[in-house]
Amino acid sequence: MASRSSLAAALAIIALPLLGGVATAKDWKSVTVGVEGAFPPFNSVNASGEVEGLDLDVMKEVCKRAALDCKIVVQDWDSQIPSLLAGKFDVVLTMGPNPERRKVIDFSNPYVITPNTFLVPADGPLANLPHTGERLSTDTPEGQKAVADLKEALTGKTLGASLSTSQLQFVEENFAGAVEVRTYKSAEQSHLDLEGGRIDAQFDNVVFVNDRAKGSNGALKASGPLLTGGIMATNVCLGIRKEEPELKAILDKAIEGMRADGSLAKISEKWFAMDLSPQK
Incomplete structure (x- = not known):
């Protein structure tokens, strides 16, 4: 039979992953957000060099409701997911879920749905x-x-x-x-x-x-x-890294609140002249 000291040591080793899991749960206060800046009216850079569009209006309201300090970074579209996975971004805009993308990243609830x-x-x-x-x-x-x-x-x-x-x-x-x-x-x-x-x-x-x-x-x-349908990603979501449930919960709560009170519909109508917000 193992001694008490060796048993205690074994239990301590088993407990380490659990304690580590608790310790690494992140209290999100700020996020860096990647956006293409070349896909109007979702997002574009105006004559003053500012990024604007539906995505930015949505993200600003999400950040306000979630009490997040959000830094927006413009970068080419094809580097958005690699930058997210590398930790350069915490969130990427205008991201549509499809089977291939779901293998590598996670998604918020949709903020618009477009064919x-x-x-x-x-x-x-x-x-x-x-x-x-x-x-x-x-x-x-x-x-x-x-x-x-x-x-x-x-x-x-x-x-x-x-x-x-x-x-x-x-x-x-x-x-x-x-x-x-x-x-x-x-x-x-x-x-x-x-x-x-x-x-x-x-x-x-x-x-x-x-x-x-x-x-x-x-x-x-x-x-x-x-x-x-099919491979097409017509739900427009915020892309996030996998295994970050705290951030997903924060973003989903803000987006659902915006859907429920009509804020998403108003932003959609402002930029698209039609309501493409998710319907319950």
Whole structure:
């Protein structure tokens, strides 16, 4: 039988992880927040060099309600998750959950929910894609048929999508072999190539698509169905590192309060001219 001293030592060793777990529970007072700054109206840098948009209005209100000191840092989109994992950021904005991202990071509750569609030249061959304006999930037979119809209509065309996005994953997964896919560091770069005639369509978030169509003086338009489901990350959330339940709880509480009292709806209507806030 083990002596009391050796038993005590063994119990102490067993207890260390438990005590360590208690000691490392973080009392969050401040967070560093990463944002692309090139995805209006979600986020963009204005003429004064300030970051603005729906994401920033949401985050400012979250920080106020959660009593967090929030530092905003602008950085390229494709480096957001690596920077989060490396500890440079504690939160990243405009992050949509999908199976691949869920393997490496966690997410807050959504603050808006947005489908994807195509931005195309208004006078081009893709101006009236199949199922234009229909709200469809690719998880349904109707949505799957729409994707097949789109693949046929897009065959031989060149599509643009941003790196590290579920839109790019969707295009590659569903239209590989039928289209040429060009990738960009930001939605704005893809948009510029579309305006310059170097690509035939841009697959992106409907809010970005509508905003760019509105500002094009009739040169561009939204075309095709409004798609959700599958690999697409249409819930817009705050991205956080895994195993940080305290921070997730703080963020979720603030977002739920904003949903319940209509604050998210007001911010959505301010920036999108429509209510895309989560509904219970």
